[in-house]
Amino acid sequence: MASFSATSSLSFFSVRANNPQARPETVEQVCEVVRKQLVLPAERPLLPDTKFSELGADSLDTVEIVMGLEEKFDIEVAEESAENITTVQEAADLIEKLILKKGEA
Amino acid sequence: MASAVPPPVRSEVLLLFRSLLRTAREFADYNIREYTKRRTIDAFRQNRDLSDPSAVVAAFADGKSQLEVARRQVIVHSLYAPKVKNVMEIKH
Numbered sequence: 001m002a003s004f005s006a007t008s009s010l011s012f013f014s015v016r017a018n019n020p021q022a023r024p025e026t027v028e029q030v031c032e033v034v035r036k037q038l039v040l041p042a043e044r045p046l047l048p049d050t051k052f053s054e055l056g057a058d059s060l061d062t063v064e065i066v067m068g069l070e071e072k073f074d075i076e077v078a079e080e081s082a083e084n085i086t087t088v089q090e091a092a093d094l095i096e097k098l099i100l101k102k103g104e105a
Numbered sequence: 106m107a108s109a110v111p112p113p114v115r116s117e118v119l120l121l122f123r124s125l126l127r128t129a130r131e132f133a134d135y136n137i138r139e140y141t142k143r144r145t146i147d148a149f150r151q152n153r154d155l156s157d158p159s160a161v162v163a164a165f166a167d168g169k170s171q172l173e174v175a176r177r178q179v180i181v182h183s184l185y186a187p188k189v190k191n192v193m194e195i196k197h
Binding site for chain 2: 058059060063064067071079082083
């Protein structure tokens with residue numbers, strides 16, 4: 001009985017651990033890079049889930065944003081991962097994952 | 106020409122763009138690094154709306170040869186890297 005409930009709560013925690021949300025500071029820094037690249041006026045709100053394309057970015061802008069993030073956080077984003085970044089949240093999550101991996105290396 | 110070269114797909118173009126920007130970063134000289142970055146971005150933006158396939162193929166080929174030039178120059182310039190940092194690189 002006890003072991004059954006233990007394993008079910010364990011699987012719940014591992015699901016949470018596999019999809020951590022990025023820290024607010026990371027999200028904030030990503031927003032800075034995006035704002036600068038897309039020249040967004042300060043009043044324009046930037047939500048983590050807004051797609052770059054909605055902000056008027058084209059694919060060249062997205063590449064430049066990813067490059068800017070690589071430089072800001074001192075990380076290397078692989079080609080395949082870079083193609084999947086479409087929002088601030090996705091960028092921040094990937095950045096934190098890469099920083100963690102870098103720390104472990 | 107017997108058969109036309111197929112124009113590059115979007116992912117190839119973006120990969121070339123990224124490769125050029127990555128190569129630019131390897132230059133030790135601030136001026137050359139910034140120029141390479143700027144020129145790449147300007148050229149790709151300028152050619153963004155090309156519709157004629159042969160023009161696209163020509164632009165892509167030009168980009169690829171420029172990438173090779175940049176890669177060679179990174180190596181050559183590293184032999185003569187400036188000893189003093191450019192004033193623009195000094196953080197305040």
